[in-house]
Amino acid sequence: MTPDLSPDTAPAPGTAPQAPVLTVRDLNVVYQSDPPVHAVRDISFTLHRGEILGLAGESGCGKSTLAYAINRLHEWPADVTSGSVTFHDRDGQDLDLLALGREQLRRFRWSKLSMVFQGAMNALNPVTSVRAQLEDVLTTHRPGMSKQDRRARCAEVLELVGVEPRRMNSYPHELSGGMRQRVMIAMALLLDPQVMIMDEPTTALDVLVQRGILREILRLREELGFAVIFITHDLPLLLELSDRIAVMLRGEIVECEAAETIYRQPRHPYARRLLDSFPRLTGERGAFLRDDGQAAPKTVRDTTPTGPGAADREQVRSDGGVR
Numbered sequence: 001m002t003p004d005l006s007p008d009t010a011p012a013p014g015t016a017p018q019a020p021v022l023t024v025r026d027l028n029v030v031y032q033s034d035p036p037v038h039a040v041r042d043i044s045f046t047l048h049r050g051e052i053l054g055l056a057g058e059s060g061c062g063k064s065t066l067a068y069a070i071n072r073l074h075e076w077p078a079d080v081t082s083g084s085v086t087f088h089d090r091d092g093q094d095l096d097l098l099a100l101g102r103e104q105l106r107r108f109r110w111s112k113l114s115m116v117f118q119g120a121m122n123a124l125n126p127v128t129s130v131r132a133q134l135e136d137v138l139t140t141h142r143p144g145m146s147k148q149d150r151r152a153r154c155a156e157v158l159e160l161v162g163v164e165p166r167r168m169n170s171y172p173h174e175l176s177g178g179m180r181q182r183v184m185i186a187m188a189l190l191l192d193p194q195v196m197i198m199d200e201p202t203t204a205l206d207v208l209v210q211r212g213i214l215r216e217i218l219r220l221r222e223e224l225g226f227a228v229i230f231i232t233h234d235l236p237l238l239l240e241l242s243d244r245i246a247v248m249l250r251g252e253i254v255e256c257e258a259a260e261t262i263y264r265q266p267r268h269p270y271a272r273r274l275l276d277s278f279p280r281l282t283g284e285r286g287a288f289l290r291d292d293g294q295a296a297p298k299t300v301r302d303t304t305p306t307g308p309g310a311a312d313r314e315q316v317r318s319d320g321g322v323r
């Protein structure tokens with residue numbers, strides 16, 4: 001497959017061109033309310049393998065509507081009125097996501113593309129153990145997997161996100177918010193997806209816990225090679241995390257560039273305004289924070305727990321009065 005390297009879709013400078021994993025073309029989503037709300041307008045972009053694409057924009061600009069429509073999680077009155085979303089599978093097959101039937105969709109979600117949304121930690125079933133909830137995903141999607149392999153895989157993903165596997169026997173209420181969100185990320189990783197959509201995944205958490213989780217996401221992306229669409233209104237965070245950033249305004253992408261270009265030379269007046277609204281970007285931190293060619297930003301590396309047990313340490317730190 002020939003990579004799509006048109007200006008609005010090219011990977012960040014200095015990174016090897018990667019094949020696309022997701023292509024969105026001229027997507028329109030309208031809430032058929034009275035009056036109708038045209039929440040996503042003619043949006044086009046390409047997500048490349050292993051890339052972190054940040055989606056920035058103020059509240060109500062359509063970020064979540066776009067994310068839900070890509071994954072077909074939108075519900076009436078949200079209506080995809082036109083456009084296409086194509087998933088380019090590892091095996092070379094192209095999937096037209098808007099045309100998938102219910103059963104195909106069920107197989108597609110979690111296994112090829114998974115989503116972690118804001119407050120996902122509250123989506124865990126309070127009366128079922130973490131183990132049962134993780135295993136349930138495997139039982140549904142990998143019915144031939146042995147019990148032993150299921151357990152091993154659940155322990156493996158928990159370890160990947162820094163949660164001690166012994167926590168598997170816990171119930172959600174026994175875990176801190178940060179740990180629960182890590183469990184949700186583990187669940188999203190279970191089936192080795194090629195794309196993860198993260199919609200404000202850490203917004204509800206305190207800054208240290210948030211940093212720890214973001215660092216883990218960056219490390220996992222390096223290790224496992226999935227691509228991420230990361231949604232937040234927190235532009236400084238996106239500048240640290242993303243390869244490219246798409247800036248949304250009233251349902252449209254008004255600028256899509258390498259994170260560093262958005263930071264140094266934002267073209268669109270709204271992107272400039274958005275940058276100016278974060279004083280710390282132009283204040284004492286001054287310089288752009290990413291290492292050249294490296295995903296892990298300095299600020300994240302310096303301040304956060306990592307590895308198995310990191311979430312437990314977060315718990316201790318939270319209990320120890322960090323908040």
Ligand SMILES: Nc1ncnc2c1ncn2[C@@H]1O[C@H](COP(=O)(O)OP(=O)(O)OP(=O)(O)O)[C@@H](O)[C@H]1O
Nearest residue numbers: 031033037039058059060061062063064065066233
């Ligand atoms: N069920 C609905 N019916 C009508 N309009 C809706 C509905 N849900 C969202 N909208 C409108 O669609 C637009 C886009 O909303 P959306 O939630 O996608 O924005 P967002 O950028 O994700 O905001 P936030 O950052 O606050 O989550 C907004 O104008 C919102 O009011």
